Amino acid sequence: MILPGKTLGMLGGGQLGRFFTVAAxxxxxxxxxxxxxxxxxxxxxxxxxxxxxxxxxxALEQMASGCAVLSTEFENIPAESLRRLAKHxxxxxxxxxxxxxxxxxxxxxxxxxxxxxxxxxxEIQGLEDLSSALSSxxxxxxxxxxxxxxDGKGQVTVTxxxxxxxxxxxxxxxxxxxxxxxxxxCEISVILARTASGQSCCFPIAxxxxxxxxxxxxxxxxxxxxxxxAQAEAAAAAIAAHLDYVGxxxxxxxxxxxxxxxxxxxxxxxxxxxxxxxxACVTSQFEQQVRAICDxxxxxxxxxxxxxxxxxxxxxxxxxxxxxxxLLANPQxxxxxxxxxxxxxxxxxxxxxVLADDVTTALRQAEQLYQQLR
Ligand code: ADP
Ligand code: MG
Numbered sequence: 206m207i208l209p210g211k212t213l214g215m216l217g218g219g220q221l222g223r224f225f226t227v228a229a230x231x232x233x234x235x236x237x238x239x240x241x242x243x244x245x246x247x248x249x250x251x252x253x254x255x256x257x258x259x260x261x262x263x264a265l266e267q268m269a270s271g272c273a274v275l276s277t278e279f280e281n282i283p284a285e286s287l288r289r290l291a292k293h294x295x296x297x298x299x300x301x302x303x304x305x306x307x308x309x310x311x312x313x314x315x316x317x318x319x320x321x322x323x324x325x326x327x328e329i330q331g332l333e334d335l336s337s338a339l340s341s342x343x344x345x346x347x348x349x350x351x352x353x354x355x356d357g358k359g360q361v362t363v364t365x366x367x368x369x370x371x372x373x374x375x376x377x378x379x380x381x382x383x384x385x386x387x388x389x390x391c392e393i394s395v396i397l398a399r400t401a402s403g404q405s406c407c408f409p410i411a412x413x414x415x416x417x418x419x420x421x422x423x424x425x426x427x428x429x430x431x432x433x434x435a436q437a438e439a440a441a442a443a444i445a446a447h448l449d450y451v452g453x454x455x456x457x458x459x460x461x462x463x464x465x466x467x468x469x470x471x472x473x474x475x476x477x478x479x480x481x482x483x484x485a486c487v488t489s490q491f492e493q494q495v496r497a498i499c500d501x502x503x504x505x506x507x508x509x510x511x512x513x514x515x516x517x518x519x520x521x522x523x524x525x526x527x528x529x530x531x532l533l534a535n536p537q538x539x540x541x542x543x544x545x546x547x548x549x550x551x552x553x554x555x556x557x558x559v560l561a562d563d564v565t566t567a568l569r570q571a572e573q574l575y576q577q578l579r
Contacts, residue, residue, distance in 0.1 A: 241259070308351045394411050399450050408479060457469040
C-alpha cells in the first residue's frame with residue numbers, strides 16, 4: 206500500500222486531474238502534475254506543477270524519481286512515456302491499457318476479444334475501404350476518426366455514398382471507423398475501480414443525455430432494468446480483467462430500442478458522467494482513483510441521494526459570466542467550476558449537481574436551473 210504522506214504523480218492537468226489532486230491532498234498525499242499548459246486546472250491545485258511536454262525527458266525523470274506511483278487523467282498521453290516511467294515506478298493504468306483505448310480500431314478489437322458486443326462498424330484505412338464498408342454498414346452511419354476524438358469532435362454523420370467520401374476527406378483521410386447509427390433507448394455508463402490486489406467495485410450506473418455529441422446531463426440512478434444493469438456491470442468487469450487493469454475505468458454503453466446493450470467506448474480514467482459521485486456518493490470517483498492506484502481498500506460507492514449532474518459549457522459565457530447566485534441560492538445544488546480562464550463554445554468549464562429525494566424532482570429542478578442560467 207502507498208500510504209498518505211507519499212507523493213503521487215498525475216499526467217494530465219485538466220478538470221479530472223484537478224479533482225484527483227484535491228481528493229489525494231485531502232487524504233494527505235502530495236501531488237505532482239505534469240501538463241504543458243501553465244494555467245492547467247490541476248496544476249493550480251497541486252503541490253508541484255511541471256509544465257513540460259508529456260515526452261520531455263527531464264520532466265519524466267522528475268516524475269519517476271519524485272513519485273511513488275503515477276496515473277493519468279487523459280488517454281492520449283503517449284504510451285512510450287508511460288513505458289519509460291514504468292521502468293522506475295508503477296504506472297496505473299499501464300501503457301498497454303491506454304494504448305488499447307486511445308484508438309477506436311484497437312478499442313473495438315479489444316472489446317471483441319473480451320467477448321463484448323459493439324455497434325456494427327467497419328475499419329476505414331483508405332478510400333478503397335469505404336465502398337466495401339458501405340455495403341455492410343447500413344446508413345445513416347457515423348464516420349469517426351480512430352484517434353484523438355472527444356466530445357463529439359472528429360465525427361461526421363454519413364447519409365449517402367457521396368457524403369461518405371466527403372466526410373472521409375473532411376476528417377483528413379486518417380484511419381477511421383464507420384459505425385452504424387443505432388436507435389437509442391438511452392445511454393448509460395459504468396465506472397469501475399480495480400486495485401493492484403484485484404479488489405474491484407462499480408459506482409451506481411448513470412443515464413447520460415448528450416447534446417451535439419457532448420454530455421449534457423447524467424441522471425442517477427439510471428432508469429434501467431435489473432438485467433441491463435447486471436449485463437453492464439459484468440461487461441465493465443470483463444474489460445478490466447481483459448486489460449489486467451489497475452485504476453479507474455469508465456465504460457459508455459448504448460441501450461438500443463430493441464433492448465440490446467452495446468459497448469460504445471472505454472475511457473481509462475475518471476469520467477464526466479461520474480461527477481455526481483463527488484456530492485452524491487460515500488466515495489467520489491476521484492478518491493476511488495487514489496485508493497485504486499495506491500492499492501488501498503476501495504471506498505463504499507453507495508448513492509446517498511438521487512442526483513442529476515449538468516455540465517456548464519463555455520457557450521453559457523457568451524454574455525459574460527453566468528449568474529451563479531441562481532445556483533448558489535438552492536441549498537440542494539452543488540456548484541463546481543474548473544478554474545479555466547478562457548470560455549470557448551463546447552469547452553467544459555464546470556458542472557452542477559442537484560440532489561433530491563427522488564430522480565423526477567432532481568431532474569425537474571436541474572432543467573429549470575439550467576434554463577434560468579441561459
Ligand atoms: P466521444 O469520444 O466524442 O464521446 P462517442 O463515440 O461517445 O464519442 O460519441 C458521442 C455521442 O454521439 C454518443 O454519446 C452518442 O450520443 C452519439 N453517438 C455516437 N455514436 C453513435 C452511434 N453509432 N449511434 C448512435 N449515436 C451515436
Ligand atoms: Mg463518448
